[in-house]
Amino acid sequence: MAGVSVSEVAIQGLKKLLSEKEDLDDVAAGAKIEKLTLELQGQKSHSSDPAVQAITDGFTDFKINHFEKYPDFYNELAEGQSPKFLVFACSDSRVSPTFILNFKPGEAFMVRNIANLVPPFNQIRYSGVGAAIEYAVSVLGVENILVIGHSRCGGIKRLMELPGDGSVHFDFVDDWVQIGLPAKSKVVAQGVPADQQLEALEKEAVNLSLVNLQTYPYVKEKISEKKLALRGGYYNFVNGSFELWELKTCISPPIIIE
Amino acid sequence: MAILPSISVSLDLDPQRHTAVLLRTPTISTPFGLHRISVKPQKIFGFKMDSREIEQTRMRLSTNFNSSSTLTTKASREPSGLTQELDSKLQAVPESESGCDLFKDMKHRFLSFKKNKYMEHIEHYEKLAQSQAPKFMVIACADSRVCPSAILGFQPGEAFTVRNVANLVPPFESGPSETNAALEFAVNSLEVENVLVIGHSCCGGIRALMSMEEEGDSSSFIRNWVVVGKNAKASTKAVASNLSFDQQCKHCEKESINRSLLNLLTYPWIEERVRKGILSIHGGYYDFVDCTFEKWTLDYEESNLKEANGGISVKDQLFWC
DSSP states (O other): OOSOOHHHHHHHHHHHHHHHOTTSOHHHHHHHHHHHHHHHHHHHOOOSOHHHHHHHHHHHHHIIIIITTOHHHHHHHHHOOOOSEEEEEEOOTTOOHHHHSOOOTTTEEEEEEGGGOOOOSOTTTTHHHHHHHHIIIIISOOSEEEEEEETTOHHHHHHHHTTOOSSSOOHHHHHHHGGGHHHHHHHHHTTOOGGGHHHHHHHHHHHHHHHHHTTSHHHHHHHHTTOOEEEEEEEETTTTEEEEEEEOOOOOOOOOOO | OOOOOTTOOOOOOBTTBOOOOOOOOOOOOOTTOSOOSSOOOOOBTTBOOOHHHHHHHHHHHHHHHHHOHHHHHHHOSSHHHHHHHHHTTTOOOOOTTOHHHHHHHHHHHHHHHIIIIITTTHHHHHHHHHOOOOSEEEEEEOOTTOOHHHHHOOOTTSEEEEEEGGGOOOOGGGOOOHHHHHHHIIIIISOOSEEEEEEETTOHHHHHHHHOOSSOOTTOHHHHHHGGGHHHHHHHHHHHTTSOHHHHHHHHHHHHHHHHHHHHTTSHHHHHHHHHTSOEEEEEEEETTTTEEEEEEEOHHHHHHTGGGTOOOEEEEEEEO
16 A cells, blocks of 8 residues: 555654643653664664674573563562572672572572672671672571582682782782682691692682671571571582582580589 | 481581581482582591491480480470471471472482583583683672573573672772672683673662662661662652652663763773773663563763763663563
8 A cells, every 4th residue: 555654654643642642741651662662673683793692582582481481470570579598609600500500580689709708797898798698688588598609710719829929910809809818728727738729718718608697797696596597509510519518506505513 | 497407417616616517418320320419528627527427426416415304405495496306317397498408409400400401511511611701791680580691591601790789880989899809800801792781670779779868877788888879869860850769760770770881981991991892881671570671782982972971872772572
């Protein structure tokens, strides 16, 4: 049919609506129109950047195979989250806990940083980690904190090398990994053979983090109420194994001497 | 707290020397036959344990507890709970989310990953074990609903990921933090080509930022952290104060992503790479109510022109729904 296309008719209708309706929320309408424009652009543009194309494909796969398959589950999640876990894992691209432990959306409040370190309580220096712990423990009420270390950790390697020979200069990384110095001292003091030191430190740093967690008042409180468990984990991707352990505190009953 | 799983032992924590217990799962021959999940006896903190020792110790503990009536009376602050636990011997009575269930569940999940992914692509994983070369650095929120691996399908090796409350990037001037330590490593050492900051709908951290009073309780960690986003809050208030609180929060969620993108440019080694065109900075917004994803890229040249009023210029906008 000659003349006006379907989309042109639609645009005319929209223009009419916008000019006539006085009580229309302009900001909201503007946002909706912008969204539509982007959507239409997205449909016609196939990204030339393979990295961006990869995440486009990833999201499409998630939407079709997960979100749309379980609408009740995702609608409920959208109302609020109640994860049972607070997970600390390394930022390393090879160790996403979602991938290796199959955490579903809604299960784990997850913090990822270099060498999965938890610093001791310090509101000035470490407000980022503290905010995550405070939110997870006090607001969300998680029942478990799991700190997962891993093999071939670059952050732990840097910690082991500190202070280094000065050839490589890292301001922020060095400042961060020195949180693990007590663990390093312990490994060295124990006389662990040189070829086993990195793995020993990767695990010892997890335990140090578990101990540091107890310096946060709300963590301590929940532990004493038996509402919170602290666990450590170690993912070894060289031999394909996973270790899991628990840190328990117990104050034995007093011996009364009279 | 968690009931003791059947084959582990907990040691009283010596305040001077914190120890952890190594949990051993039984050795099993798996369908793919190659690796046991159990860990060979290892020297951790000077302890060498094997399963026989663990069983003996456990039985010793159990016997000691039951036979000493004085201890029984004094030890339990919760009278029946503790005795019950040990009476049940090797069978922990599973409650929902008990320690035993959790360990079993985690073991199954890991084994499933190992069988269906790790062993299926063993050569890839062996190569990855040598080194990682991710193209992306991702900064996402710690919210349990927005894991980038889940929603964007990042496979092992693809994205160096930082997750913090409200996916905030503090500026260079604020000094060292875990977020910029990760940035330094990803950009200078791993030499990623893309940095992607992903925000999301119904963000509790942004909501806390928007709800915060100017003079408030500064003993809160959340407050001390989300204040990184105060510029986003200010510009939200400037343009959207007539909207409902929920709509303002949504606006701030997106505004804060853009602020983080600008904060990225305050790092000299990031700005240099962006200027040379070897690093791209992107923002992303995941709406889990509608299941949509928006992505945009910082337009460096255009943003420089707008620098005076702190504006940001973007390009390559995409919207997936």
